[in-house]
Amino acid sequence: MASQEDGTSGGGLGTGAGGETPQSGHRSGFVAIIGAPNAGKSSLMNRFLGQKVAIVTKKPQTTRHRILGVLTWPSGQIAFCDTPGIHDSPKALNREMVSRALSALSDSDVCLWLVDGASRGPDHRRALEMVMARRDRMPLVAAINKADLLDPPALAELSGQIAGQASPDGLLGVSAMTGQGLRRLRRTLAALLPEGPPLFEEDALTDQSLRTIAAEHVREAVFELTRQEIPYSTAVTVDEFLEPGPGEARPLFRISATIHVERDSQKRVMVGRNGSMLRDVGRRARLGLEAFLGTPVFLSLFVRITKDWSGDARALEEFGYRDGPGRPGR
Numbered sequence: 001m002a003s004q005e006d007g008t009s010g011g012g013l014g015t016g017a018g019g020e021t022p023q024s025g026h027r028s029g030f031v032a033i034i035g036a037p038n039a040g041k042s043s044l045m046n047r048f049l050g051q052k053v054a055i056v057t058k059k060p061q062t063t064r065h066r067i068l069g070v071l072t073w074p075s076g077q078i079a080f081c082d083t084p085g086i087h088d089s090p091k092a093l094n095r096e097m098v099s100r101a102l103s104a105l106s107d108s109d110v111c112l113w114l115v116d117g118a119s120r121g122p123d124h125r126r127a128l129e130m131v132m133a134r135r136d137r138m139p140l141v142a143a144i145n146k147a148d149l150l151d152p153p154a155l156a157e158l159s160g161q162i163a164g165q166a167s168p169d170g171l172l173g174v175s176a177m178t179g180q181g182l183r184r185l186r187r188t189l190a191a192l193l194p195e196g197p198p199l200f201e202e203d204a205l206t207d208q209s210l211r212t213i214a215a216e217h218v219r220e221a222v223f224e225l226t227r228q229e230i231p232y233s234t235a236v237t238v239d240e241f242l243e244p245g246p247g248e249a250r251p252l253f254r255i256s257a258t259i260h261v262e263r264d265s266q267k268r269v270m271v272g273r274n275g276s277m278l279r280d281v282g283r284r285a286r287l288g289l290e291a292f293l294g295t296p297v298f299l300s301l302f303v304r305i306t307k308d309w310s311g312d313a314r315a316l317e318e319f320g321y322r323d324g325p326g327r328p329g330r
């Protein structure tokens with residue numbers, strides 16, 4: 001995936017402000033991307049970064065963590081927080097996801113409300129409520145995504161509606177898929193950020209560890225290849241993550257991961273006939289990871305039943321979806 005932005009950089013995992021004095025007029029800060037499930041929040045962040053940092057699927061509620069993606073250009077730096085979609089659900093995992101999105105919002109300088117240009121249901125209204133509850137505390141930019149699917153009159157009508165409902169400081173149509181409007185969006189966001197030096201080193205890309213990214217690629221493959229409740233009943237943990245040794249003639253990442261499901265019937269689906277589903281998931285995840293890492297990967301996958309984990313506070317904590325007493329916030 002190519003970046004739309006020239007003069008941007010991304011690559012390593014370093015964080016921490018650089019020591020040099022920035023040129024005056026440099027702006028930097030945190031932008032939380034808030035919106036309904038499936039609005040395209042993860043796609044937008046990936047498109048800005050020119051790298052797939054956050055997994056993307058056609059199914060809602062794919063993103064469970066808050067994920068930081070850093071975009072750096074000569075006169076500015078935006079640390080985007082991609083967040084789980086705002087939605088209503090009684091399940092512990094879902095409530096945890098929404099609370100993460102809202103905490104990312106309170107830690108940010110600007111709220112970027114991403115509206116799904118192609119569909120607006122109850123989750124759209126819920127997201128609007130959340131955004132409006134914080135409207136007087138921070139600048140708001142509303143971006144109508146999937147503009148590639150809208151004709152100009154439809155986009156104009158929707159823009160009018162959003163302007164009336166939220167009076168945002170910036171309002172524009174974008175497409176995370178084609179890159180349309182992203183330069184303008186970057187300019188609009190940057191103008192609302194405080195002046196100051198970069199917050200992260202210029203080659204910083206994300207705060208996610210390679211281990212987490214590996215687990216997320218497996219989860220993405222599960223979301224893409226399984227149906228109904230299976231994706232939502234799946235968590236992935238990485239048991240072993242060995243980076244290539246310094247002198248290896250053919251560098252190779254060796255990764256083994258466990259796919260946790262909630263019930264025996266789900267395990268049967270996840271493994272598939274003669275292991276075919278697990279093989280397909282493994283192959284897809286491996287190809288994605290190889291593209292991300294630029295290095296061959298040896299990936300072993302296991303399936304385990306962790307009974308009803310998505311409603312269990314201890315399991316959520318163990319899988320990294322909930323901050324326990326001993327876990328630092330993420």
Ligand SMILES: Nc1nc2c(ncn2[C@@H]2O[C@H](COP(=O)(O)OP(=O)(O)O)[C@@H](O)[C@H]2O)c(=O)[nH]1
Nearest residue numbers: 038039040041042043056057058146175176177
């Ligand atoms: N046509 C079109 N589809 C998009 C666009 N942005 C995202 N999508 C699709 O919308 C779906 C949800 O995207 P995702 O980034 O996972 O949404 P999230 O749940 O808000 O993070 C995926 O199938 C994307 O390919 C866009 O600008 N145009």
Ligand SMILES: [Mg+2]
Nearest residue numbers: 041042062063
């Ligand atoms: Mg997402």
